[in-house]
Amino acid sequence: MNYYFALLLLMISIGLTLFGAYFIYTFYKQKKLQNILAQPIRKEYIDILDNIPLYGRLNEKEKQQIYKSILIFINTKEFVGINIGVTEEMKIVIAFHACLLLLHVELVSCYENLATVLIYPHTMVAKQVSANGGIYTKGEFFLEGQSASDTVIVAWHDAKKDAYHLHENNVMLHEFAHEIDFLDGSADGTPPLPYSKYHEWAKVLSQEFNKLSKVALRNRDWGKYKLIGSYAATNEAEFFAVVTERYFEKSEALKKHFPELFKELNSFYKVYI
Structure with missing residues (x-):
């Protein structure tokens, strides 16, 4: 007892x-x-943000909201420069793009699992060893960014160019889309969604991914899939990251050529409502 x-x-x-x-x-x-x-509010931060085209698209309420998210992000994450000094501009630009993705998304605020942002001055050259039929080959490939569950790597030269000039690609949107993908425990191209939305999301994105993969394999007759590009055919996770870039950077073109895909992305990010 x-x-x-x-x-x-x-x-x-x-x-x-x-x-x-x-x-x-x-x-x-x-x-x-x-x-x-x-x-x-710091004027130097606003001056930096005012030069970012995607920031200019926001209304005043959204600007106030994202400013708060940026403050939380830069004060709760460690920014580490690799052969480069970390500046306030780097922090604000990177934090803005990270927080833009979650501006209208009811998820964990400001990437709670993310601890570190590593900043390189230029695109990194990485070594890769691959095996094919028992034959091992070595090669090099270029990285503008990379992400894991608690770390994001950004090449500042590319990030700065992407931030101030709208075009199809944006390394920061791409890498932080991966972070969002990681939130449910796996990088499979499906972010955390309400249970009722999983089926339609998986159906639409899988269909477009499979169609793109077939086009990329033939490497001809790209048609509308040229907008998305071959890198998105790597796997479902890369497909999600790439179409996230297009959603923010080329929204009208994405909506025109891929209306169902745009609809699913918009149901998650809720930017164009």
């Missing part, structure tokens, strides 16, 4: 300790967020 009573007391003690630790963690986390959001 005494043994079970002691065990019960121990379990209660452990439970109270864990609850207390969680309460303290939550309290200080909320306090930190309050202090971050209490910071006055």
Whole structure:
């Protein structure tokens, strides 16, 4: 009897300790967020944002909302420069594109699982070893960015060009789309969605991915799939990241040529509603 009573007391003690630790963690986390959001608006940040075309598309309410998200992002993530000094411009530009993706999405705010943003000055040259029929070959490929569950890598030369000049590609939108894809535990081209939306999302994106893959395999008669490009045919995760770029950068063209795909992306990002 005494043994079970002691065990019960121990379990209660452990439970109270864990609850207390969680309460303290939550309290200080909320306090930190309050202090971050209490910071006055900095003109130098607004000047940087005003030069970004995608920022110019936002209304005043959205600009105020994303500014708060940017503050949280730059104050809760570690920015590390690799052979380059990290500037406020780098932080603001990268944070803006990350937060733009989640501006109208009811998900975990500001990428809670993301800890570090690594910034390289230029496109990285990576080594790759591949096997085909028992024959191993070495090669090099170029990386403008890369992402994992807790780290994003960005080549600043490419990111800066993408930020200030709208075109089809945007390395920051691409890599942070991967981060969103990771949120449900796997990089499969499907972000966290309400259960009722999974079927239609999977149906539409799988159909377009499969069609693109066939075109890319033939490497001819690209037609409308030229808008998406061959890299999106790599796998479903890359397809999602690439069409996310097109959704923000080439929305009208995407809507015209891929209305069902645009509809699914818009049901998630909710930018054009």
